[in-house]
Amino acid sequence: MNVQVPVTVLTGFLGAGKTTLLNRILTEEHGRRYAVIINEFGEIGIDNDLVIDADEEVFEMNNGCICCTVRGDLIRILGGLMKRAERFDAIVVETTGIADPAPVAQTFFVDRDVSTRTRLDAIVTVADALNLPAQLAECHEAAEQIAFADVVLLNKIDLVAEDALVAIEARIRAMNPWARIVRTERCQTALETLLGQQAFDLKRILEIEPDFLESDHAHEHDDNVTSVSLHSEVALDQDRFQDWFSALLRDRGQDILRSKGVLSLDGEDERYVIQGVHMLMEGDFIGAWPETAPRESRLVFIGRNLHEMDLQAGFEACRVR
Amino acid sequence: MARFEQTPLEAQAHLLDTGAPVTAVLAEADVLVSAHGDGTLRMFEPGKPDRVIQAHRGAVLALCADRDAGAVLSGGDDGRMVRTTLEGHSDCLASFGRHWVEHVAASRASGWRACSAGRAVHIWRQGVRHADVLEHPSTVGGMALDARGRRVAVAHYGGVTVHERGKRGYRPIKLAFSGSHLGVTFSPDGRFVISSMQENMLRGWRLGDRADLRMAGYPTKVHGLRWVGTLPWLATTGAGFAVCWPFDGRDGPMDRPPRTVAEGRGQIATCVAGVSGADIVFTGFEDGAVLFAELSAGGEDRVVRGSTGVAVSAMGVTPDLRWLLIGDEAGLLCHLPLRAAQGI
Numbered sequence: 001m002n003v004q005v006p007v008t009v010l011t012g013f014l015g016a017g018k019t020t021l022l023n024r025i026l027t028e029e030h031g032r033r034y035a036v037i038i039n040e041f042g043e044i045g046i047d048n049d050l051v052i053d054a055d056e057e058v059f060e061m062n063n064g065c066i067c068c069t070v071r072g073d074l075i076r077i078l079g080g081l082m083k084r085a086e087r088f089d090a091i092v093v094e095t096t097g098i099a100d101p102a103p104v105a106q107t108f109f110v111d112r113d114v115s116t117r118t119r120l121d122a123i124v125t126v127a128d129a130l131n132l133p134a135q136l137a138e139c140h141e142a143a144e145q146i147a148f149a150d151v152v153l154l155n156k157i158d159l160v161a162e163d164a165l166v167a168i169e170a171r172i173r174a175m176n177p178w179a180r181i182v183r184t185e186r187c188q189t190a191l192e193t194l195l196g197q198q199a200f201d202l203k204r205i206l207e208i209e210p211d212f213l214e215s216d217h218a219h220e221h222d223d224n225v226t227s228v229s230l231h232s233e234v235a236l237d238q239d240r241f242q243d244w245f246s247a248l249l250r251d252r253g254q255d256i257l258r259s260k261g262v263l264s265l266d267g268e269d270e271r272y273v274i275q276g277v278h279m280l281m282e283g284d285f286i287g288a289w290p291e292t293a294p295r296e297s298r299l300v301f302i303g304r305n306l307h308e309m310d311l312q313a314g315f316e317a318c319r320v321r
Numbered sequence: 322m323a324r325f326e327q328t329p330l331e332a333q334a335h336l337l338d339t340g341a342p343v344t345a346v347l348a349e350a351d352v353l354v355s356a357h358g359d360g361t362l363r364m365f366e367p368g369k370p371d372r373v374i375q376a377h378r379g380a381v382l383a384l385c386a387d388r389d390a391g392a393v394l395s396g397g398d399d400g401r402m403v404r405t406t407l408e409g410h411s412d413c414l415a416s417f418g419r420h421w422v423e424h425v426a427a428s429r430a431s432g433w434r435a436c437s438a439g440r441a442v443h444i445w446r447q448g449v450r451h452a453d454v455l456e457h458p459s460t461v462g463g464m465a466l467d468a469r470g471r472r473v474a475v476a477h478y479g480g481v482t483v484h485e486r487g488k489r490g491y492r493p494i495k496l497a498f499s500g501s502h503l504g505v506t507f508s509p510d511g512r513f514v515i516s517s518m519q520e521n522m523l524r525g526w527r528l529g530d531r532a533d534l535r536m537a538g539y540p541t542k543v544h545g546l547r548w549v550g551t552l553p554w555l556a557t558t559g560a561g562f563a564v565c566w567p568f569d570g571r572d573g574p575m576d577r578p579p580r581t582v583a584e585g586r587g588q589i590a591t592c593v594a595g596v597s598g599a600d601i602v603f604t605g606f607e608d609g610a611v612l613f614a615e616l617s618a619g620g621e622d623r624v625v626r627g628s629t630g631v632a633v634s635a636m637g638v639t640p641d642l643r644w645l646l647i648g649d650e651a652g653l654l655c656h657l658p659l660r661a662a663q664g665i
Contacts, residue, residue, distance in 0.1 A: 085341035
């Protein structure tokens with residue numbers, strides 16, 4: 001009864017290929033039952049009881065947290081789906097092209113009913129390799145969708161030359177160092193590369209290897225969304241880290257889109273793992289340090305105006321003296 | 322690990338594993354009706370065989386007594402509102418395509434039937450063929466008719482709207498409070514409207530002067546609201562016991578603490594049931610236990626059913642307090658004769 005159904009969030013601009021992907025999920029013989037929650041502009045031609053319409057209803061919470069918005073419709077629909085007698089292997093939520101992915105992700109942090117019955121598996125962003133540079137220039141939502149992604153499906157690669165693809169990938173990397181980039185034509189990739197990622201499982205964060213390219217391509221564009229990776233071989237003081245990190249999220253959480261880290265806290269034998277979406281964060285001790293791995297802390301931020309936050313200095317001040 | 326031991330009363334129970342989550346239970350005269358996640362309604366009547374009716378194609382999301390005695394009204398994720406008689410005959414009264422029918426209500430006093438689909442509430446008045454359609458700024462979170470059946474309260478994002486039917490149509494009264502409102506109920510005397518919210522609290526208004534009430538302090542969201550007893554009390558879920566607010570006097574629960582009964586030993590109450598004539602409440606918990614409690618001071622809790630490990634999702638009791646029907650999230654139904662238990 002208490003198995004949490006994984007939920008994959010599918011973002012991407014209109015025309016990027018979300019509908020193609022959803023049609024594949026609904027029609028291919030994969031032997032699994034997927035419920036698909038489509039948005040009001042969805043173009044799915046398939047009408048069956050596994051397709052559910054949603055109006056994106058973004059609600060503010062009365063918890064004193066200015067950027068804490070949730071998807072009210074999603075809370076309602078996921079609650080309704082869990083009442084069905086037939087069980088689902090997974091649920092896919094499509095967002096509108098211009099949607100900010102934050103409210104969807106925050107819904108899983110904030111709502112207890114949602115987080116006990118379902119779990120956020122991953123945010124998958126379908127990007128149109130040909131049009132992504134123009135979309136990044138014109139709409140901040142495009143940058144947010146890249147920034148939030150656990151997987152970027154770089155679609156329509158047949159329309160773009162190899163050197164341009166390399167440049168686009170470098171640009172995506174600069175904004176989001178941990179997303180896995182999957183190159184496709186017409187979204188042709190095994191569904192297993194997109195679904196069942198467990199990207200929000202704290203245990204999986206232990207495996208993240210942020211990919212910071214040393215390439216100069218990344219700096220050719222003045223992208224508003226950037227990432228910062230911090231590293232320390234000296235253990236962190238627990239109290240100072242908690243004070244710094246919570247103040248940071250409280251004061252600058254609107255600009256910090258996502259954060260992830262594996263920390264070595266002074267006096268603790270286990271690794272402390274954290275992840276955050278804007279001002280919301282969760283953390284836990286997950287297992288002892290492996291003997292082969294160095295005891296070091298790594299913390300990655302994705303957001304806007306990160307250079308204004310003195311992240312390096314703030315982080316270093318948390319080190320045990 | 323069971324927290325509440327099995328009871329002798331359970332030996333008298335009729336257990337039925339339907340395999341389909343129980344989404345609602347109500348008593349229509351001495352018949353108990355359960356609604357399920359596979360679209361079925363099940364009816365339990367003493368001395369008669371149980372009945373199973375396939376009323377919907379998907380999950381039944383809402384259930385209420387119909388305006389005519391001897392029938393129930395249900396809404397489902399198949400987009401339909403269905404009327405089903407206690408003999409087991411079903412009729413689809415309205416269909417809304419891919420919109421779910423999440424709330425239904427009906428009044429014997431006025432002959433109204435109502436349901437919600439998306440942002441709209443549809444009302445069918447007796448003798449009028451067409452439905453009146455009332456639109457709202459966001460999806461309807463909850464809906465209730467008052468005892469006279471002339472006003473409908475609708476919970477949505479940003480507050481509650483009460484629509485009162487006058488000679489020239491509906492007059493909306495907007496009761497604003499920021500946040501998402503997920504459930505709503507009128508007090509039996511029609512003086513108060515209470516809503517449950519996305520946040521762990523209730524909000525309320527006295528309609529006469531719009532004085533507002535705030536009932537907070539719950540550790541989780543409040544899903545269950547039930548008027549019980551003669552005072553009356555508003556029994557609620559969402560805490561480690563049943564939280565019961567007194568609605569006597571002019572001010573109701575303003576500046577008064579609730580009475581808390583049915584201590585769940587660390588479990589959260591997920592369901593409350595009772596009847597209007599008796600100051601008692603049945604409380605179901607997330608571990609499946611069901612406790613009986615008297616609302617008079619000093620009453621002791623009694624275990625009706627021990628822990629099962631599966632949350633109680635719906636519960637109903639007949640008006641004569643002879644039969645209780647407990648449903649859970651896994652689809653197990655437990656039909657209990659209450660008089661078999663001493664004192665209950």
